[in-house]
Amino acid sequence: MYKFNVSGQEGTLWWHAHLGFHRATVYGTIIIYPRVGHSYPFPKPDEEQLIILGEWWNKNVTELQDELDETGIGPDSADANLI
Structure with missing residues (x-):
C-alpha cells in the first residue's frame, strides 16, 4: 500500500512502476x-476521454532488464507505441 x-x-x-521493466x-x-463545492480551474469539459500511452517490446521485458543489468546499456527503442 502506498x-x-x-x-x-x-x-x-500518469503513474508507472519504478522497478525494472x-x-x-x-x-x-x-x-x-475538484473537491465538492469547488469548480475546475477552467471551463468544465462536456465529457472526458482517457488516453493512455505505452510501449511494447517484442522481446521479453525480463530479458531486456537482464541485458541492461549486464551491459549497463538500455534497450533499443520499443517495437511499438501503444495508444
Whole structure:
C-alpha cells in the first residue's frame, strides 16, 4: 500500500512502476476531481476521454532488464507505441 499527498492537485496524472521493466507494463492514470463545492480551474469539459500511452517490446521485458543489468546499456527503442 502506498500513501501520498495530493493536496492542491487537480487533473489527470500518469503513474508507472519504478522497478525494472515493470515500468514497461504497469502503468495507469489517477484522476483527481475538484473537491465538492469547488469548480475546475477552467471551463468544465462536456465529457472526458482517457488516453493512455505505452510501449511494447517484442522481446521479453525480463530479458531486456537482464541485458541492461549486464551491459549497463538500455534497450533499443520499443517495437511499438501503444495508444
